[in-house]
Amino acid sequence: MSNKSYYSSITKKIIMSLMGLFLLTFLVVHLTVNSFLLVSKDLFNEGAHFMGTNAFIQVFQWVLFAGFAIHIFYGIVLQIQNWMSRPKGYKKRAAMEQSPFSKYMIYTGLVIFIFLIMHLNNFFFVKMGWVGHMPMTPSGEEDMGALVMALFHNGYYVFIYVVLILLMGFHLDHALQSAFQTLGLNHPTYWGFIKGLSRAYAIVVALGFAIIPLFIYFFK
């Protein structure tokens, strides 16, 4: 075999899985900061202020954007190849997948992408001063908490937010264990634990993100 650089299916999948695992860690950080809202708006603002000013986070956010871009790019490339590998489908095909949401990753991925655009438009672009208007606290600091609270008191917004987050949960259900399998980290002794961890992660993260707007809408 020649030594020319060649991106095999496995190489592309490994890149996908590493980026995916990176995005999973980001979601945990994001959820942690969001959960401050359940305590108080001021605590959330402190968290947002830290994330918005810390030099490491400022540099790392571009790494994060790159992570999203690479994950999305390879996700689409692999999916197109997969569609091409079966030009004619079956008349009758049973549900045979053992990881129930694995079949819909491209669609739940698309949902997350739409959510991401919506999310950037609502928060990140406002913070950057590209759209809308950032509210200020009496002491003259950015009031990210007020921006979030205003949106979380809009019933339509909360409904769409919660639905999209639950669809993201379906994506996450397959995510962690699939990444482990792709990286070759499947051992019969630990596989049950990894699958359980993957599902627990999806449930905790999806419910965590969904509870915050619901709590604010109904109780704050």
Place this chain on the structure above:
Amino acid sequence: MDLKLKVWRQASPADQGKFVDYQVHDISPDTSFLEMFDILNDELVEKGEDPVAFDHDCREGICGMCSMFINGHPHGPEKATTTCQLHMRKFKDGDTIVVEPWRAKPFPVIKDLIVDRSAFDLIIQEGGYVSATTGGVPDANAIPINKENADLAMDAAACIGCGACVAACKNASAMLFVSAKVSQFALLPQGKVEAKERVKKMVAKMDELGFGNCTNTYACEAECPKEISITNIARMNRQFIGAKLS
């Protein structure tokens, strides 16, 4: 048993193909699925029609030739069973059964239910062999092999190369087949000599032939008549990473 069959008929690779309905009557529940097709074909021949072409050889579940996609499952709905070992008692009187060929770009239909599975042979040619010294026949027990690896290699070698994994996979990926063939050698000392080259070459050939990318749906493992485990795919991924990094 009386059954209604919807069978894919395609005269040649270039033909469009279509589903044709057939009725079979008085089928014994102890008839095998292929015998039921033999009965249907006898009737078709008597009527002067072209019999349904399908692959078969040993009819003992070990050769990997039979390949029908039956009611939405490769080799039919019965777990860990090849089409030839599937019996009509698994169906109900009056059932409608849909029978299709394997569907995948690297497995083109030759005629009716027969597909060309030479793509698997091409993958094997890339690395499905071991180095052997010339000379006298070595003693079978000269190389110690631990029991666990011997068992795992044997489990991987149980793959009959029927292509059900490709047929089942929503991406038409051949990862389960290739990983079984990589594993059966990689686990044994004799196979270690070419281990790195083997995994790289076989994966490259698999990609080149147009099989899809594995998305870890694990449909292959659920449908494999020989119950080949997806741990083989993980092993191949490990081997591949190791081979690429060294």
